[in-house]
Amino acid sequence: MAQDLATHNSCYERLRIVIQEKINLQNPLIEILRQAQEIFGFLPIEVQEYIATELNIPLSKIYGVVTFYNFFSMKPKGKYIINVCLGTACYVKGASRIVSMFEDVLSVKLGETTSDNLFTLSSVRCVGACSLAPVIVIGEDTYGRLDTKKQIEDIIHKYIELK
Numbered sequence: 001m002a003q004d005l006a007t008h009n010s011c012y013e014r015l016r017i018v019i020q021e022k023i024n025l026q027n028p029l030i031e032i033l034r035q036a037q038e039i040f041g042f043l044p045i046e047v048q049e050y051i052a053t054e055l056n057i058p059l060s061k062i063y064g065v066v067t068f069y070n071f072f073s074m075k076p077k078g079k080y081i082i083n084v085c086l087g088t089a090c091y092v093k094g095a096s097r098i099v100s101m102f103e104d105v106l107s108v109k110l111g112e113t114t115s116d117n118l119f120t121l122s123s124v125r126c127v128g129a130c131s132l133a134p135v136i137v138i139g140e141d142t143y144g145r146l147d148t149k150k151q152i153e154d155i156i157h158k159y160i161e162l163k
């Protein structure tokens, strides 16, 4: 518990330094939010309130930016983000079936995080590996020519074992 509090305080301390460093940029908000998300992993309303106070701007403005850009998230993300490519080549080769298989194996919907916070199921546009379609990306790892539920299960198990 004490460690949680210390971590919490050190996150806010890091954010305070980021704000000091960025405040004089012409448009500091996006950069500050981006770094805040790196520090906290997501942008809960308390963090938005803190930034609003420090920048002396209304919370509604920050909330508007966070909800406008889909790379900002107000919900915690899993340790592993499974990005299923929904670009044209992957779509034609059955990407939506791959999404359904992951939804099935993980018991979440696209955009959601598993209850153990290990996986977030997400989507991206073309990742530049169209010849391997359909493709998914997890961190630095790219998996292509996915077809069967067994392949999906094997990928998931690999990351469960890394945990």
Ligand code: FES
Binding pocket: 085, 086, 087, 088, 089, 090, 091, 125, 126, 127, 128, 129, 130, 131, 133, 135
């Ligand atoms: S469309 Fe999926 S990698 Fe290009």
